[in-house]
Amino acid sequence: MSRTSEDLLFDLKLVDNLVGSSFADADMTFYFAGGSACILAGWIDRTTRDFDFVDLGYSSKLSKVLKLLEPYDLLTNYFAAIPKNYMGRAIKIEGFRYISVYVFSREDIIASKIDRMSDKDIEDIRLLMVDINIETLEKCIQETLDNIVYADRRGRYELNLVNFRHMFIRETV
Numbered sequence: 001m002s003r004t005s006e007d008l009l010f011d012l013k014l015v016d017n018l019v020g021s022s023f024a025d026a027d028m029t030f031y032f033a034g035g036s037a038c039i040l041a042g043w044i045d046r047t048t049r050d051f052d053f054v055d056l057g058y059s060s061k062l063s064k065v066l067k068l069l070e071p072y073d074l075l076t077n078y079f080a081a082i083p084k085n086y087m088g089r090a091i092k093i094e095g096f097r098y099i100s101v102y103v104f105s106r107e108d109i110i111a112s113k114i115d116r117m118s119d120k121d122i123e124d125i126r127l128l129m130v131d132i133n134i135e136t137l138e139k140c141i142q143e144t145l146d147n148i149v150y151a152d153r154r155g156r157y158e159l160n161l162v163n164f165r166h167m168f169i170r171e172t173v
Contacts, residue, residue, distance in 0.1 A: 002047035005039050011051075012040075012101060014068050020098035026062060029100040030054075031090055033075060033082070033112055035124065037103035040093055044127050054082065078150075081115035081157055083108045083143035089136070106132050111140035115153070117160045122167070129168055 003011070012030075019028050034052035038044035055074035058066060066072065075082060083104075090102035104112065106128045113121040141161065148154040 002049055003036075003039075004047050005042070005045075008036060008040055008048070008051070009095075011069055012096065012099070015065055016096045016099045018065055018068065023062060023065065024098060026059075026065075026098075028058075028062065028065065028098065029056060029102070031056070031086065031102045031104065033080075033086075033104045033109060034073075035120070037109055038124055038128065040101070041091060041103045043106065044124060054086070077147045081112045081144045081153075082147055083111050083140045084147045085143055086140075089140075105136070105140075107137040107140045110137060111144045114141065114144070114160050114164045115157050117163060125164070125168060134169075 015028070019026055031054040032040055032052060033054065035044070035046070035048040036051045036053070039046065039048055049071060051069045051072040052075060053069075053072065055076050073080075086104050086108045087102075089105035089108055091105060093101040093103060103109075110125050110128050110132065113125055145154065145157060145161075148157055
């Protein structure tokens with residue numbers, strides 16, 4: 001099942017309502033990455049299968065809330081390429097009363113998508129590269145490299161980074 005921007009926002013509104021009615025004292029903050037962030041921010045007009053958000057250590061009592069977002073991927077630096085300081089660059093999505101919703105910056109999303117460089121990632125990167133700050137992107141890439149836990153993943157990222165630079169950085173200079 002693919003979700004449009006409207007579907008993603010509808011699901012988040014359900015979460016907002018459930019938190020308000022049952023868990024009003026909960027601090028429920030989401031930092032979305034990947035395709036779901038691109039779609040929520042309006043940077044890319046496509047669908048996605050899942051929500052990708054950073055695991056902030058949600059309590060087990062909030063599992064009912066998270067069920068409303070299934071399928072989802074909880075991202076950690078053990079299994080995903082996440083820039084260290086993404087929170088400082090994240091953009092808040094307004095319109096929620098009981099939850100806080102942020103999306104990674106364009107630069108953070110690009111830096112994280114370098115990890116896989118699938119065809120969909122390459123197309124997303126191409127669309128995101130339109131309005132970025134190259135210095136910030138380079139900073140995000142370095143933070144991502146510094147945050148990758150496993151050596152083999154770091155090696156893959158470095159190899160993909162060479163391809164990324166060949167495909168995109170030369171185009172913007």
